[in-house]
Amino acid sequence: MFVLSGYEYLLGFTLVCSLVPILALTAAKLLRPSRRGPERRTTYESGMEPIGGAWIQFNIRYYMFALIFVIFDVETVFLYPWAVAFNQLGLLAFLEALVFIGILVIGLVYAWRKGALEWS
Amino acid sequence: MNLAEGVQIVSFGLLAAMMLGAALGVVLLSNVVYSAFLLAGAFISAAGLYLLLNADFVAMAQVLVYVGAVNVLIIFAIMLVNKREDFTPIPQAWIRKTATAVVCAGLFALLSTMVLATPWAISTDATVPSGSMVVIGKHFFTDFLLPFELASVLLLMALIGAIVLARREFLPDLEEADLQQTMLTLPERPRELTPAGSNPGSHSK
Numbered sequence: 001m002f003v004l005s006g007y008e009y010l011l012g013f014t015l016v017c018s019l020v021p022i023l024a025l026t027a028a029k030l031l032r033p034s035r036r037g038p039e040r041r042t043t044y045e046s047g048m049e050p051i052g053g054a055w056i057q058f059n060i061r062y063y064m065f066a067l068i069f070v071i072f073d074v075e076t077v078f079l080y081p082w083a084v085a086f087n088q089l090g091l092l093a094f095l096e097a098l099v100f101i102g103i104l105v106i107g108l109v110y111a112w113r114k115g116a117l118e119w120s
Numbered sequence: 121m122n123l124a125e126g127v128q129i130v131s132f133g134l135l136a137a138m139m140l141g142a143a144l145g146v147v148l149l150s151n152v153v154y155s156a157f158l159l160a161g162a163f164i165s166a167a168g169l170y171l172l173l174n175a176d177f178v179a180m181a182q183v184l185v186y187v188g189a190v191n192v193l194i195i196f197a198i199m200l201v202n203k204r205e206d207f208t209p210i211p212q213a214w215i216r217k218t219a220t221a222v223v224c225a226g227l228f229a230l231l232s233t234m235v236l237a238t239p240w241a242i243s244t245d246a247t248v249p250s251g252s253m254v255v256i257g258k259h260f261f262t263d264f265l266l267p268f269e270l271a272s273v274l275l276l277m278a279l280i281g282a283i284v285l286a287r288r289e290f291l292p293d294l295e296e297a298d299l300q301q302t303m304l305t306l307p308e309r310p311r312e313l314t315p316a317g318s319n320p321g322s323h324s325k
Contacts, residue, residue, distance in 0.1 A: 007171065011127065058199040060286065066196040067282040070189040071275050077181050078260075078271055085257030093261040096269070103272040107279040116283045 064116055075104055132172055139165035152198055160191045177253050 082089070082097050111117055142161035149155050163186040170179035210216070260268045 010171075011131070057201070058196075060200060063196050063200055064282065064286040066192050067286065068279065070193060071279045071282070073184060073189040075272075075275055077184055078268065080180065080184075081177065081253050081257030081260055083257075084253040088254065089257065089261055096261055096265060100269060100272045103269070103276050104279075107276040110280055111283055114283055116286075 061119065068111060068116065071107070072104070075101075128172065131168070135165045135168040135172070139169070153195070156191065156195045156198055159194065160187050163187045163191065175252065177256055180253075 078100065079097065082093065086093075139162055142158045142165060145158040146155045146162060149158070163182060167179040167182040167187070170176075170182060
């Protein structure tokens, strides 16, 4: 039994996707002129010039965005089976999912009111 | 062996090799950022292995939660705490290394004997016909409805707790100067206007 039935397209796309960076980098290596210099080793060729190292301590407020993202990510995991089985579940399940989302919207409103989504 | 089984075996081999390589990289590389990204690779390989086992929901949750959320948290934690320091080598490090190696080898031996000794019951028929997702969805809204809604309350508690803990007013005052300092030293500054014709790469800092 082919357990991957229905995943042939995923397999094909995975193969194509893994070929794309290899081909792009190989073609670029073949085509580009090879030049050395200090400008070549900078992070962005035409952007801001970076000063200092990248190993600094970042602001703690980034972490709160990550935490809020994790909460809603886990919510997605719970809602995904509901979305897949939506046609076979009916109205009651729709209302129950609305309750689920509503409880989390309270959290979103709380985060919003507390200014957790803003960069003050 | 037909084509499908061959594809399956090749996929399993590739995924297992990816997983082993990524996991070894997580442990062996000294740069912790590389370790974090390789951990994401190990998680993705595990998701592929779940797909090979016909567990599509677990694979989806693995990608969404572990690669998407847990790994992001790990990388953010590294960004928050990590300052590059020069570590001095510990004297007599080989004792610790030997002890670690013995413990790890023992754990590995224990787990492998358990794997080999367990009589695995491999079912030949597909009990979940196509898509465990639909079955899980039906269970969520019939006999597992209360845990489903309680999970929402749990997530709400986690969200509010994170906001309460991470808000500025609960941070001690002595970090004020540090935070200000961190914001001011974001590693970018506008590039000076260089006169036309001069070599922009020549000025050094």
